[in-house]
Amino acid sequence: MNWLSFIALMRDIYGPKLPDLERLQARGLLAVKIGQTFALRIDFLGEDKCRHLAQLYRRTTPIPAEDLETLMNRYCPAGWREHFSSIERRPLAAASVGQVHRAILRDGQEVVVKVIKGDFKERFTADVRRLKQLMRLATWAYPKLQRVADPVGILEHIEEYTLAELDLRNEAGHARVLRELQEQHQHWPMLAPLRFPRIYEELSGEHVLVTEYLHGRTFDELLEQGRLPYEELLKLFLIHGAYMFGLGVFHGDLHPGNIFWQDGRIYFVDTGALSQVSDTFRQGLFAFFEALALEDYVAAACAIHRMSRRALPAARWEAYLRQFMDLYRDFSGKTVSQVSLTRQMMRTIQLAVHSGMEFERGMYPIIKSLMYLDGMVLKCNPDAVLMQDMRPHLATFKRHFEGPAGHLNRGRAQPAVLSS
Known part of the structure; x- marks a missing residue:
């Protein structure tokens, strides 16, 4: 896959018509994996297109x-x-x-x-290598793309789990x-x-x-x-x-x-x-989602900040907190069809990065999980208020994660904010 075929693939996926699945599969295994990733993005592509791409999970061309x-x-x-x-x-x-x-x-x-x-291995690894080169060039031209979207990290994750498959x-x-x-x-x-x-x-x-x-x-x-x-x-x-x-x-x-x-x-x-997820992300994400379920958005902002490898100076923290509260101003009580949890999470990370935070590599598997789960809720019960539905289970999670056999360490209650 070169940059021309990648652009053509993106045009097929985002275009006005349903993607041609046979043509997509003919582009190779990497194209199929990218198509499968987009199949759960009902918040970006719409239900009809996602349902169509979801066929890549189970209806790819069989062997005679x-x-x-x-x-x-x-x-x-x-x-x-x-x-x-x-x-x-x-x-x-x-499947693919x-x-x-x-x-x-x-x-x-x-x-x-x-x-x-x-x-598939030889062609797949060659396709990934070429696309990585393209993405490295893109992130060199626009460094924030690496921190916000991590396209190279996404490709590395697709490569790792596909070779494992x-x-x-x-x-x-x-x-x-x-x-x-x-x-x-x-x-x-x-x-x-x-x-x-x-x-x-x-x-x-x-x-x-x-x-x-x-x-x-x-x-x-x-x-x-x-x-x-x-x-x-x-x-x-x-x-x-x-x-x-x-x-x-x-x-x-x-x-x-x-x-x-x-x-x-x-x-x-x-x-x-x-x-696998590091202890920093595991603990921070649990604190983040717990705070969202309890509608404590200051605590949610603090949880994101605790996951950063760089603490914000006081002035930047205050600006970040104001923007975070604005981002979540209308989040409470919203159904999954009204506010996509995946999109909200992506916007949250983007805000954090633009505010000066730095996160370790390897977030894509977590975001990917959210995409899958978020997409399933949208199809199953679009009127669900997911965070409220998870609220009754928080005590069970905390009791077992923090108990003798648990692994949850909540860490400091508030982030360390540097003096400006």
Whole structure:
């Protein structure tokens, strides 16, 4: 991907017509990943365009059946097929990297076989390298772009989690990490609804993964059908919050196609990407969202300032606080359709950077999570006042995060403000 094809991609996404998905996929894996990122930006693109781009999660061009056989013969050791009584040729679903096929083991267990669709790595890494060069040039010409939007950091994150997806051993290993953390904190009630499908690691490898077949539906499918209960979506917020705010390790690609709902349980799948957040951001973000839920906007401004590596002089702090209060003047009681949480968060970070704060790299996984979750709420319950709905759960979060097995350290109550 060069700068011309990148500009063409942006014109397709932002243009008046629905993007041509076949043409987008023909531009390569990086273009697909960018398209998937925009699929949740219902606040920027509108519902019709986001619904259209969301097809990239599960309806990308499947491998013809004969190619599936070729790939399994190439990737799987001798005797591997003997463990199965049948493998369906037609895929259940296809995504940007792999596709899954229903199968039955010799003992009658229903499973799915996930296969990497092809050798994407060489072209993908070349595309990322070229686009990084373009973005570095852009940030050299406009330095604040790096601090506000961090385009290079975004590309590095896309590169990291996509390369991780291309090795299915990561999916098995990361699911094990998340499951073990859940078991270690099984007394946390917010983690109780979470499950992980069984992974048959003895039948899996770098290019093939065999997992338990789930009879439920993805959040993506339920959202499309208007059948996802809002209460279940709130459970997902609590689960993700426990991992991100309480444990500092979380599912790095929690889009609605990677979440199953079955028998009242929430299943995490496609755990190839695992993200981590530093203690500074984890603690600061929890304090920020807690303050938003309680409508204490001075405390919210202080929480953002605590995450900065540079304390503001007194005069700048006062100017920042005035602008922050103005930014949140009409935030209270607003539904997610009236005020996008993702857009508000982006504006908050932009204000902080323009005021002179500096933040560590690595914010994109957090912003990406907000994009996914914010987009799901917009589709599920656009009249929800999300911050108010999260308010009753704050005490539970704090009790477990600050307890003997918790990890939350609130730090100083007010930011250190330098004298001018």
